Amino acid sequence: MTRVNVGVDPDDIASNPSANRHIQDVLSRRAIIKGGTVAAAAGFLTTGPAASAVAAEPRGRKPGRPDHGKGLLGFKAVPAGTADAVVVPEGYSAQVLIPWGTPLNSHGPRWKKDASNSAADQARQIGSNHDGMHLFPLTRDAGLLALNHEYVDTRGLYADGDEVLTKEKVDKALAAHGVSVVKIRRDRASGAWEQVDSPFNRRVTGSTPVRFSGPVSAAHPELRAAGDPKGTLNNCSSGHTPWGTYITCEENWNTYFGTEDASWTPSAEEKRYGVAAAGTPYRWHEADERFDLAKNRKEVNRFGWVVEIDPFAPRSAPVKRTALGRFKHEGATVTESKGRVVVYSGDDQDGEYVYKFVGQGRWRDWIRRGRSPLDHGTLYVAKFDDDGSGVWLPLVFGQGALTEANGWKDQADVLIRTRTAADAVGATKLDRPEWVAVDPKNKDVFLTLTNGSGNGGKAGPRKPNPYGHILRWAEKGGDNTALSFKWEVFVLSGDPAYDKTVKLGPEAVHGSPDGIGFDADGRLWIQTDISNSSQNLASKGYDNIGNNMLLACDPETREIRRFLVAPRGAEVTGLTFAPDGRSLFVNVQHPGESTPAWGEPTVDDPRAVSNWPDFDPAGRPRSATVVITRKDGGRIGT
Template sequence: MKGLRHPRNDRTLNPSGNPSIHDVIDAVDAGRRRFVQGVTASASLATAGGLTLSGLVQTVQAAPVPAGQGFPGIGFESIPAALAPLPDAVRVPAGYTVEAFVAWGDPIVAGGVAFAPDASNTATEQARQFGAHCDGMYLFPFTGAGGQATPDRGVLVVNNEYTHEEILFPDGQVGASGYGIAKTRKSQAAHGVSVVEARRLNGRWTAVKNSPYGRRITANTPMRIAGPAAGHALLQTVEYAITDAGSSATGLTTDGRVAQGTINNCGNGVTPWGTFLTCEENWNGNFGSTAALPSATSGDTGKLYNRYGVTASGNGYRWHTTDPRFDLSTNPNETNLFGWIVEIDPYDPKSKPVKRTALGRFKHESAQYVVDAANRLGVYMGDDERNEYIYKFVAAGAFDPLNRAANRDLLDTGVLYVARFDADLTGRWIPLLPETLGTDGVALRHNPNFAGADDAEVLAKILIKARMAGDAVGATMMDRPEWTGARPRIGGYQQVELYCTLTNNNRRGSTPVTATTPAANAADGSTTAGSARPAVDAANPRANNLYGHVIRWRENGASVLATTFTWDIFVQAGDSATTKTPKSQYEGNIVDTPAGSADFGAPDGLWFDPFGRLWVQTDQAGNAQGDWVNIGANCMVCADPNTGEARRFLTAPPNAEVTGIAMSADGRALFVGIQHPGEDAPASNPQQTSSWPASQWPLRADGVTPLPFGRPRSSVVVITKDDGGIIGT
């Protein structure tokens, strides 16, 4: 994910020296770079009437994409790309209606006040309002008679990733009023997670303003740390008393089992027992230092800062200048409390969020669970940085579908794995355990980065330094692994099939290669953050991967316990009308009719709806200029996982990202996030490129309440089918 104050992630932070697999890719026949479907898939296609890629390509645009192999088909036509000059609106296909649901600054907690169009709301007010820059989300339904999900009411939990400081305050970050603790506190209050009760009344969805379920979880909300790393010295920090007026050190040190807040909450996941998993992504940019930081070779602290991209200046935020909790010169371990998966119970407003350390610490983008036929639980995760890794966590215990309480701590014990993709279209999950051998033949317990008094301490260090552990064991560097999605059933046969969006990588195959910009990632975790320039390989086959791709794999034995898998590239995104050369490097292989009608680039959000349709959301500049002149604004497409055929369903306002998606229990309402419309606008002219959503809806869905005009606002929209049918049919 991105934004004005959000790292562009165009720098590699992976310094391992893992051997690239580019030296063996030439031995692989291009014709073999397709997924090995096997007997099950072939039989399923035959049963479905012989659906073939060539057959689907010959269909006319207006014809629905047929059903088959556990896929229900697509029943709408692609809408045109949003090209310059961009409409300041969200567009959807004919037969659908899109409405505003909730926007930054809307009151969602009892006692909340309305959004002030001049951004004059205080930090205290913001803490009762919907947060900034919405991202991953999920709608948790209430249950009715017989335990059935209620289609008209639920709790929508939404991540609030970051803040655009120039429009968050009336005069910008450092305008006439300067920058002080009041601005820091408002920025912190706009981060985190928003919990909103959603109700459908008379066919219209509304956000309940005074619901007892309404809740804001911010950068200062108390949390618990659990799992193998809890209590480790690297998680022990200066204790502060936090008030609106500032953060005051108490003179004590925490025990490494408590944390304050969650920030840069990007993609998400859920658990099969009904809790929300929020993913801490670019948290490093919120920290800074009023003194020089330790060097990259000065022990745990310096190496960790170096490996995770922590700098003295931060990334656009100024929290460390007013809040000593974020000043690394006075509180050096605070960064280690971020970069985790945080579990939140949406149904219990008084519950304390829990940071689950067993799932590893990195720039988490999403967390997709799979429960296999044996009720074993796996969680699949991407680390959103160029040249980072794909991980999975396998719980030690089995999921109990009949006892919610029995699963409450299931994420605290298990094994974290990192993926290696080989050029023969097979892969391996490498366990990150003390006994695992690195590429140098030395067990991680004897690696200086992880050595400890016992294996419990070694494991804690491995989890805290998950990126460095991936370096040591030879994981495959990927082109920004973001959202993961699961398709657990295919054609009636049980499978475990995963997908992951790889957004882009302008460092892949680039030059120069020097001592400070290495061609590969050093296994000892010592290379400066952002310096690697790896060669192309089978899983990441394009140099300067401008438009990105989607990779998928199947676990051998249809079990999350598998340590091996088979894989292919599901789609390479691109621009069919590109004039860049060589054209094959940039045009992609999207299946659409007519050709080019559903072109997209920079795939980010990825989600299977309950009916088996695959939805992909994009994150690029969003201005329909330069490399995006033909693709246009960011969009959301719906794809057939069997053939890759795609149709464009939604386009975004100017400079906005499409991110976050959730569906009502009956499939008749789709909630979608529109993040940072009008991004890059200055404080002096917040509406320079967009006034959305007010530009599209002067009144709310009730037709009476005005939508405040004044500056663009990240929002969640709700989409329904005019005939009342299921979305996508």
């Protein structure tokens, strides 16, 4: 989630004017609190004594996992904390890898701790604010690490700050966005990982030439802007495909555009996506007409897509896959069922929706033909019903409300205006839908809802919902291509000291779940993104929770334990494992950003909140990848 400075997070401001029902409306009439979870009341609970502890498996399939015996969580939970450090369990160690500004190769420009690197330097260095990532193995001890760079801190990126904005500064910011692909290698003796020189090492930035593919072409009238299409921005979570490519997702792309032209007014569609004249904290339009809404209006429509990158083809252009729709993609979780590809994606803003793309035919057949499985299929949006059931509504031109008589032109129009199409078919509003994870054992789907304004009654999670929660659903027949499902609230996040409906113990208390993913053993890993405007504040109900964290969960028992605590002002995001499960990679994003609990960094003192990871008295905080290993070399989490 993007945060430039302390204040209101853009994701928290709803731009959905539809009368569609909110998830809180559903919860308020159909859920009850049981054993620390909100479990469906209508035909969803077990009927014996176990009903007081755990909700039943969603109907339509057998339980997906045998008894674990000792359980999946074999580590001692770390306490909540406020230290300016990465804290991991006893017996584990944390190694900092590829912080912002690391040169792509050994001959590249060195990091300058006073932030005086040029735009040209930054284009050959690791980008800023690491987010989603995936490790593509080459051998047991080497692989290509692809990772996103979501945004920039406008006060930390430049040696003299951003009060005076120039084209060079805009170019440097563009170069700090996007994606890095680097080869990393593990030393067999020490277990430590290092970046190594490789022809695969590359940067994709906000200025890299890109292609469009699928129902919306770059030549579409709504995408005709000055110059050829280039760049990817606000790359949040990610995904990876069975055919070995990386997926990066454009989230809060609207925040990069603005104008000083008082005659410019937003259209209904621009309003629906939060595009506004003064909506940008970056002010790039002051120095680069590409981002001026009055001078280059259609450029904004080139963003909001899922972007596919081939990490093994460093000269290939990133491709924006338009069949997956245009919105604020938090991530794109790819799974397959019956040979078909399925992609889940949340739209991270208060009151928005969760989507699913189902590929047409077997994905291997498309690959054999030299065509992309992501260009051929149907995009759906979810509707959650009162009785614990749900359906996927197709976003297809000519079906339902999406007809020419209702003002729709063709399928490209539906995909460019995905949010409005979802409004029209009656999708269910959610509290900031974020990452999606699919259980590899039984194909259950988990969705994090970070927080939101809320809209429910006493039995619903909250109104407002400052802590968020996690949904779980089982697609009919365990088939992820199915168009109906059974759902429940898997865990209600929060602090029982402030909300008695929360039944989490001290080792599990958390707020604002965001990143989520499974390891090969079936553990569900949960990362938090407590806003810096709330972090550690009693006035926000977050003083007992401490800094952001990574937790591990046994999906069967629902036991949750805190595994890692991040430095001050930081978010924990990104999640990938070495093939042997003995190294866990996570990202620490925006350490040291403004927070009322600790202070506000300035150009003269960028270390006011955090000095992680360098702790250089003349340096500044830097986002970085962190590698977690067990000191005895064992598998993570055991």
